[in-house]
Amino acid sequence: MSTIITGVSASMPQVSYIKAVDVYLWISFLFVFLSVIEYAAVNYLTTVEERKQLKRRGKAGMYNIDAVQAMAFDGCYHLTTFSVNSTENSTRDRAPSIANLDTTRIKRKRSLRGNVGRIILQNNHVIDTYSRVIFPAVYIVFNFFYWGLYI
Template sequence: MELRREYSYYLIQLYIPCMMLVVVSWVSFWLDKDAVPARVSLGVTTLLTMTTQASGINSKLPPVSYIKAVDVWIGVCLAFIFGALLEYAVVNYYGRKEFLRKEKKKKTRIDDCVCPSDRPPLRLDLSAYRSVKRLPIISRISEILAANTDISRRVDLMSRLGFPTLFISFLIFYYQTYVKQSRD
């Protein structure tokens, strides 16, 4: 008699749906920070769906007193989805602060000036016209991280890169560890 685990069942029932839920939770990074209902409902829906997925899988497995690889997988996927929801909380907090600061600046500008001007100040130096050859990705990253960019926008842009990078790193680590343990 030989006991063998069916990996295809767990792949189709657990791993692929959980990966899809994590990736769907990242869609909120591309939504406008002012789209509160869309971002909140996306985050809460993916979190609840992941919780339902986890309870369904755990009910089919026998209870044991130690942590299984599936528990680690579900826990990390839940953490990534919850992290995406928390990311929006941070974006919303800083977005509100930036909005209030801009409103305050508008009020003080109108009160202080007779004729407020919307034109940018005139530059007298030629540094803007000198061409420095840089890769487009490097100039884009430095533009994103510039001090004059809104913090809420920077958090969204950094999350677009950071969350997938961390998740791919986890996938590599998880599968290397999982395959190594299954061979032993």
């Protein structure tokens, strides 16, 4: 996009005001940039959530060598190759402690902002799904206004 913007600016006559083609190319550049930012944010949030889940499960069980190799290979944590000690989990599930009840009460008292952040962290695919609809829709609306205004 930056090469296209530079090439178009070099081939057009130099004027002191913003040309219509500049507006179109810079808005298009903005959409490309925002899509890259969205991809990076979803990738980062997914990695953070996978690490948290791995830490939670890591306290309950032992690492499988396949999981360690998968993490080292592509930099992401894959929970499918993770083994968990079932006897520790079953004893925890049967006898909930008072400390666990206190933490659930504390979690209920959190603000809406904290809940929204937690929901976003746990549902990264929601951001991706909305972006697949919102980005093209807004770009189409921009094109209708742009071409309606400048033609």
